[in-house]
Amino acid sequence: MTATVVLLPYPGAGVPPAAFPFLRGARIVYAAGLTAEVADQLGAKPVPDSATLAAEAADVPLVLFATHREDAAVRALPGARVIAQPAGSGLVEAAQVMDTLRSPGGCPWDAAQTHDSLRQYLVEETYELLEAIEERDRPALREELGDVLLQVLFHARVAAEDAGEPFGIDDVAGELVDKLVGRHPHIFADGEHVHSPEHQELKWEELKQAEKRRLSIVDGVALGQPAAALAGKLGQRSGRAGIPLDLFPAGSGAGVELFRSAATARRAGVDPEGELRTVAKQFAADVRAAEANARAAGVDPATLEADGWRAYWPKPR
Missing domain, CATH: 3.40.1010 (Cobalt-precorrin-4 Transmethylase; domain 1)
Structure with a gap:
């Protein structure tokens, strides 16, 4: 042939x-x-x-x-x-489609969006991607990655229309490339050899701290992230700085206990947000199973009280 x-x-x-x-x-x-x-x-x-x-x-x-x-x-x-074209060449078409949707004669809904109006979709699509990863759902993973990419393309296209300080998708990509190259001097320059993932993570944080001229070890921690993830991140950052566990928030109350558990877990290399989500999802599955068991026995789950829930609760695995 x-x-x-x-x-x-x-x-x-x-x-x-x-x-x-x-x-x-x-x-x-x-x-x-x-x-x-x-x-x-x-x-x-x-x-x-x-x-x-x-x-x-x-x-x-x-x-x-x-x-x-x-x-x-x-x-x-x-x-x-x-x-074949280089990997990533298809992103050009995605950017072109986004440009068409946002331009005059395109989609009225797309044209009306702002950074603020799009925030909810960024959060929703990110959590849907997280669920696809956790469920090991390959078709959903591919789709949700595209939906998250759409959010990046959308926000970059909106930013390109800003009269005061415009930037577009090429600026976003260029800054990302600069960051990746700058944070990997052992690959793209004659930087110190990195011998493990943990070493690379430490060097990344050191380079980030130097680049951004941060005055505090907690600068750059996103305070809007879920509480367990936030506590874990603060635990990780403070651990690198040598802050002892006895300086964690003290006293009684659910908030203090949750913070100490999440921060300590992250220091031990455990993702508290992921662990908590796993337990929560299993609990939700157990609730559904108990409801199904009750229905199978001819009992309306809405009528269950404490002993009824115990009777139909699935056996521990």
Whole structure:
């Protein structure tokens, strides 16, 4: 087989330079994803059915241009040489779609949103992604990652319209690249060798502290995060600074006990938010199981009192 498949990151992306050598030797060029103008310049034809495509690829050299959406066409050429775009190229199309939705003539709802109005969706989508991770749900993970990415694209597009201090998605990506490179000098420069994940985490925090010129070890801790996660983060930060446990909040009360438990757990390498969520979700599952047991016995769960709940509660695993 002498077929070459050129995967385009999005429709209209253009011909990548890596494809030119194969175009010179091709007898047939098929295009799905190229603009009509570029397809005409190459003398490209519409992609035929899979059987025809496979038969022609067995006889003559051909080049097939297709986006990742043309899976059927690509599968018809299982032994083909594949020229793929760099990872992340598809993000360009996502940014273009967001731009279209937000621009004049686009979606009225998208055009009306602000950073403040979008906050609830950022929180909701983040928790839905967290649930997909916890449930090991791969299809949901893929979808929810896209929904979180949408929030980033959306906020960056809104920020680009700011009259006073605009910035766009390329600025966001550029700052991220600078941060990743700067925080990994052992990879991108001649920095000190990092010999473990724990060492890397410590170096990351040291570099962050120096970059941001923070005056306190608790500067940069997001105080709006869930309480168990906040207490855990403060426990971690204070542990690195050598603050002893006896200086944790003292006294009685649920708040003090919860803080000490969460902060101490994080110092021991346990994620208190994750642990608490696991226990809470198991409790919710036990409630549902007890209700189901009651219904199976012909009892309305709404009528259950303490002894009734005990009778139908699932056995410990």
